[in-house]
Amino acid sequence: MTKRWRGAAVGTAAVGLVVVPLGVSAGYAWDMSATPASVTRTAVQPSATAEQPSPPASDEFAPLTPAVARQLDAAIRKVMKDAHVPGVIVSLSAPGKGTYERSFGVADKATGAPMTPNLNMRIGSETKTFTVTALLELVDAGKVGLDDPIGKYVSGVPNGDRITLRQLAEMRSGLFNYSEDPGFFKALTSNPRRPFTPRELLAYSFKHPVMFAPGAKFYYCNTNLILLGLVVEKASGDKLADYIQHNVIEPAGLHHTLFPTGAEFPKPHAQGYTNQTASGKTQDAADWNPSWGWAAGAMISDRDDLRTWAKVLATGTLLTPATQAQRLKVLDADNIPDSGYGLGIFNVEGWIGHNGSLPGYQSLTVYLPGPQATLVVLLNTDITYQGSEPSTLFGQAITKTVTPKHVFDLPAQPVTGH
Template identity: 65%
Template sequence: MRRTPARRVLSATLLVASVLAPMAAAPATAAPAVPPSRTVAADCPPHGFDRELTARLDKAIEKVRRQAGIPGVVAGLWMPGKGSYVRATGVADTATREPMTTGVYTRIGSETKTFTVTALLELVDDGRVGLDDPISRYIHGVPRGSRITLRHLAEMRSGLFPYTADATFQHDLLSDPRRSFTPRQVLAYGFKHKNTSAPGKKFEYSNTNLVLLGLVVEKVSGLRLADFLDRRVLRPARLSHTLLPRGFEFPLPHSRGYTNQTLTGEVTDSTDWNPSWAWAAGGMISDLHDLRRWAKIVATGTLLRPETQAQRLKTLPTGIPGTSYGLGIFDSGGWIGHNGSIPGYQTVTVYLPSKKATLVLMINTDIAYQGQEPSSLLARAITEIVTPDNVYDRALPRP
């Protein structure tokens, strides 16, 4: 199948479903018009930053929002001893111009990986799986599966072909974005291809890895992944507004999402697209309150044994200075966590141990600006101001 420019862009974005940034250049299609800003700070908690710092952050966020054509932004920053900053700016819907608010649900894309890997590591703590077990012990039919370990999958070093880079998958998804995919169906798109490298040889971001880990969790636990996450991760973490949906259901309130990942490259509303294709790699939904809690939990290992968390945080080079990747988690300029990108939405949820600081960003577009993810531009602008020695600046290239 001949690949159009729009499909090449989709391959990168879906394959990432989101890695940090910069992204490959997007088509020249314009983003939705950005209405005049309306910053909502009514639900900002007390003890905020001083007026000067707040004004600097307001200005920096609004500058990026307008330059990158981001319809709406939700930003939360908490720094013990210094204060907090919670803002919503722009719009949740470009048609009605309904203002963005801090209380919306959002699709979190690849931040889902932190939940799936946490579930896997809980099974490690239970003694039911080992990180160095081959995937073939649990799932049959994986190319060279006897040599690929669960650790390789969680580290993005399996060498398995990313199913989102398959041209047939891209066509099938974009021809019917509300279509439901099963984990086995999406894996089949990738398994048609030869492995890209030997296990453990190099870093390559691939959703194939996390879909397999989701299947491992299901097989070992005897539960649907959504049910295991609810029982062992979400409830213990007290995340009452986070879920892995069965289909394209989306709790209210939520913003509309805008993408140019279409067969034509034109901008469209992707709010109700079915995220089943991303599943354990990128299908979850959450909100600002829960992501704030999750940032510290995942970075400090609250739900895991200390020795297991230590393994998780052994990050390895990705080929990009300043960014390393561990077991379903990254370190970018000292900020630990993950970001997410799925058509229409991007997020960043990170924690800086040296300052005990938490940063959460939620936006309602995934359209690149000058080859970079808009969420990463926001994170960089904010951290340049509040933590100049720890700037969220580097990101993984699109394969």
């Protein structure tokens, strides 16, 4: 999820992460000079052992030769240096093309502990892909209908008799985003370790008038996913975390992915650095309570699980073909050129998946169907650089190198600050 506050009307980054309304300071500098502790090389499996130049742009996915791996190393280090990113984990692969897996920088600025591939990370709005998958499983089971009104399941929703579950998943409900409410901003930043309930989050939204008629346009909004999480609970009779664990995480074969019920954060994990604070100064947010994101952004995962999830999500392993086809039917995402949004999923220049952001952490998990390529990026800061999310900058740099005809790019989007 994204759309961060900047203190006035300013650019924010990639729609698709957790929206937090916060002031931003100038950030910080971090020395990313290459040392044995600053780069962990976990695997490079080129399709050929000989040094080879980069393939022409007509090749849909570049073979991950040692030469291409060096280009990727340089591109990633440049983003880290420019955007002052403490640490990042990258996994890139495609059948017959090889595998590139790296960890760069530090997981903990205080101790200098290196970023390593096995770290647990908060994944922000990638949670949306799990929540919507849960909803679509209930569609396949005949327990809910995508064109049901939300008022059938949740009372008190403005326009609840008109807004459908489909429109909520498509980000076309017209409801106000609770995380853009000044009262929510104050409550979160004054005590980022406090828990929020779903109904508390909805209350911040519902005191605002609806923004447009249901289905009229795209507007990325966390409120939509809080409502869909409540629908999953109502239709299944289970807590959302339990339903996702037993019906999404386990069937997908994920072993280090969880929906926390509080501030728990299994070790090993990276510390996360944010300036989305009451003072605007950078703080470590690892122990903050993600309940404010709930069905829209609370989950935790790691590189290997997300690499698996990328393909499960994009190919519809857990759904019927008909329901997956509905999920992937993307509509224009307004101010985001060459991209669209389906049912809780992006398609950006052919890359299918989602990004995520919440204080201290960002992620990107996408799949390119043609070459069956998977890209996972995990980093331990959400501080923007020149109005762009660092996860997007990494996505751009990596895809420019290996898929020049499919460059991942979610441009900054304007939002009124508080």
